[in-house]
Amino acid sequence: MEEKFAHPELRTPENxxxxxxxxxxxxxxxxxxxxxxxxxxxxxxxxxxEKDIASKTIGVNPVGCxxxxxxxxxxxxxxxxxxxxxALATAIKRLWPDRYVFTYQGDGDLAAIxxxxxxxxxxxxxxxxxxxxxxxxxxxTGGQMAPTTLPGMRSSTSPYxxxxxxxxxxxxxxxxxxxLPGTYYVTRQSVQTPAAVRKTKKALRKAFDLQDEKxxxxxxxxxxxxxxxxxxxxxxxxxxxxxxxxxxxxLGDIKVNGxxxx
Numbered sequence: 001m002e003e004k005f006a007h008p009e010l011r012t013p014e015n016x017x018x019x020x021x022x023x024x025x026x027x028x029x030x031x032x033x034x035x036x037x038x039x040x041x042x043x044x045x046x047x048x049x050e051k052d053i054a055s056k057t058i059g060v061n062p063v064g065c066x067x068x069x070x071x072x073x074x075x076x077x078x079x080x081x082x083x084x085x086x087a088l089a090t091a092i093k094r095l096w097p098d099r100y101v102f103t104y105q106g107d108g109d110l111a112a113i114x115x116x117x118x119x120x121x122x123x124x125x126x127x128x129x130x131x132x133x134x135x136x137x138x139x140x141t142g143g144q145m146a147p148t149t150l151p152g153m154r155s156s157t158s159p160y161x162x163x164x165x166x167x168x169x170x171x172x173x174x175x176x177x178x179x180l181p182g183t184y185y186v187t188r189q190s191v192q193t194p195a196a197v198r199k200t201k202k203a204l205r206k207a208f209d210l211q212d213e214k215x216x217x218x219x220x221x222x223x224x225x226x227x228x229x230x231x232x233x234x235x236x237x238x239x240x241x242x243x244x245x246x247x248x249x250x251l252g253d254i255k256v257n258g259x260x261x262x
Contacts, residue, residue, distance in 0.1 A: 034234025036224030062109040083114025086121035101128035125182025125216035135226040143229035147171040184216035186255035
């Protein structure tokens, strides 16, 4: 008897979640339980597997919590000096223009020490993908205040909360780079629910698809939690993120096909 499905489109390979993608190395992740990095790693590897481009992909890992990303992704990876991932990705893509190239960076790496590298690569319109994990804090080095830390948000270097008068405003780097002519696709997503995960995976796939069109930078920000740095349980941190991070960093497409979304 033929099996009937109300929604046969859900049977596509990218929706089969009963197995781990072969592009994730079978070893324990170094991230804290509840962290969003592992989810993004899996989606990223699923996209490369589904597009059958793993052998033609080169990733650049940063300094930060994901400094060991090369241990978890079964693809070619290169490590960059702190904040310099876009410069290294630029060299790789120019030397091997037929390769799919991406950087994977946190907010401290991309929006602090790497601000100049990020802005200039985006302004030049280099043809690679930037994946930006924003959890509003320096997660690996002790929970210090980052450029993306919210006003009033406590960290190890702002124990009474971020004071705008002293420490300045949070840097909305994604909105900033969306204004640059070299960016073609800019979006902000999250991974705290199954629905959010599906949207983020769709954004990642689009970003890699666009490398074939040679239109410029695709920039995918993922607002994530840092339950260890925020001193919360994973569930509490996701709730706090929804109530505090999302109003400051609203989800959705910011620039599509080279045009700002109004």
